Amino acid sequence: xxxxxxxxxxxxxxxxxxxxxxxxxxxxxxxxxxxxxxxxxxxxxxxxxxxxxxxxxxxxxxxxxxxxxxxxxxxxxxxxxxxxxxxxxxxxxxxxxxxxxxxxxxxxxxxxxxxxxxxxxxxxxxxxxxxxxxxxxxxxxxxxxxxxxxxxxxxxxxxxxxxxxxxxxxxxxxxxxxxxxxxxxxxxxxxxxxxxxxxxxxxxxxxxxxxxxxxxxxxxxxxxxxxxxxxxxxxxxxxxxxxxxxxxxxxxxxxxxxxxxxxxx
Numbered sequence: 442x443x444x445x446x447x448x449x450x451x452x453x454x455x456x457x458x459x460x461x462x463x464x465x466x467x468x469x470x471x472x473x474x475x476x477x478x479x480x481x482x483x484x485x486x487x488x489x490x491x492x493x494x495x496x497x498x499x500x501x502x503x504x505x506x507x508x509x510x511x512x513x514x515x516x517x518x519x520x521x522x523x524x525x526x527x528x529x530x531x532x533x534x535x536x537x538x539x540x541x542x543x544x545x546x547x548x549x550x551x552x553x554x555x556x557x558x559x560x561x562x563x564x565x566x567x568x569x570x571x572x573x574x575x576x577x578x579x580x581x582x583x584x585x586x587x588x589x590x591x592x593x594x595x596x597x598x599x600x601x602x603x604x605x606x607x608x609x610x611x612x613x614x615x616x617x618x619x620x621x622x623x624x625x626x627x628x629x630x631x632x633x634x635x636x637x638x639x640x641x642x643x644x645x646x647x648x649x650x651x652x653x654x655x656x657x658x659x660x661x662x663x664x665x666x667x668x669x670x671x672x673x674x675x676x677x678x679x680x681x682x683x684x685x686x687x688x689x690x691x692x693x694x695x696x697x698x699x700x701x702x703x704x705x706x
Contacts, residue, residue: 459489459492459493460620460631463616463618463633464616464618466616466617468606468637468638469481471606471640473638475639475643475646475647478638478639478643479647481638482516482635482638483516485617485618485635486516487523489520489633490524490526491524493599495599497521497526497528497529497530498530498596499597499598500530500597500598500600501530501531501559501599501600502514502517502529502531502532502601502603503532503534503588503602503603503706504532504547504551504556504558505533505534505543505547505603506546506547506656506666507603507656507666508648508656508659509604509608509636509639509644510603511550511603511648511654512636512639512644512647512648512653513601513602513603513635513636514531514554515651515653517529517601517635528557529556529557530556530557530559530595530597531556531557531558532558532559532591532595532597533547533558533559533560533561534584534587534588534591535560536562536583536668537562537563537567537583538572538583539668539669540658540666540669542656542657542658543656546654546655546656550654559591559594559595561588561590562587563583563587564586564587565582565583567583570582572668572670573670573671576700577700580700580703580705581626581703583668584705585627585703585704585705588626589624589704592627592630593628597630598630598631599630599631599632599633600630600633601633601634602633602634604636605636605637605638605640605641605644606637606638607641608641608665609697612637615634616637617633617634617635617637618631618633619632619634624703624704625703626703627703632706641664641680641685645680661674663675664678664680665685
């Protein structure tokens with residue numbers, strides 16, 4: 442089931458002690474076995490369900506249709522199933538500029554899993570919008586503002602996000618749980634990052650080992666997927682090297698800290 446959202450009041454936040462404890466967990470070594478990392482991810486998700494006092498309806502996966510958020514969606518689905526709880530909710534920021542292969546995969550995958558999917562769409566007219574000319578303004582208008590509206594509209598207090606420490610320097614020091622302050626574009630909410638310790642190779646080992654579906658673009662030289670104008674195949678890259686996001690627009694990549702301050706992941 443797919444929903445669009447409009448601006449309403451923000452969700453009441455949970456008591457912070459449990460999430461603060463998750464935030465204080467020491468990070469695992471990047472070279473730790475995947476089984477150790479998987480155990481940590483499951484602990485984080487099980488703790489959310491058992492100890493925060495929140496219901497699954499107050500939590501959602503930030504699902505892009507990409508490999509990393511796909512692993513988070515799978516892990517959260519397993520955690521919900523194990524606890525006998527639901528629904529399985531996801532929020533997808535749909536700028537109107539995503540690859541059609543990505544949106545088609547996202548929609549089918551969510552339909553197959555019975556995901557309650559909320560599409561966060563910008564109010565800007567993409568046909569006339571100056572896409573990519575000002576990176577901060579573009580991401581603010583097309584991604585961050587719609588995300589904030591979706592969080593408010595669905596009263597989501599905790600957003601599960603598939604960022605990893607090894608994919609970008611700005612994410613190397615991030616905790617498993619972080620209270621995201623209110624900005625002009627987004628409400629205050631908790632961002633939980635259950636696969637922070639995982640590497641790109643871990644992601645693909647898990648996907649192939651579990652037989653999880655993934656977008657066909659990963660067979661066409663893409664290693665990291667974003668909007669079409671800002672994403673290209675990663676030429677000359679080797680899976681698992683440090684160039685995973687080489688295909689992303691580098692002007693935007695250099696402003697990740699500024700984007701985070703506005704409400705970006």
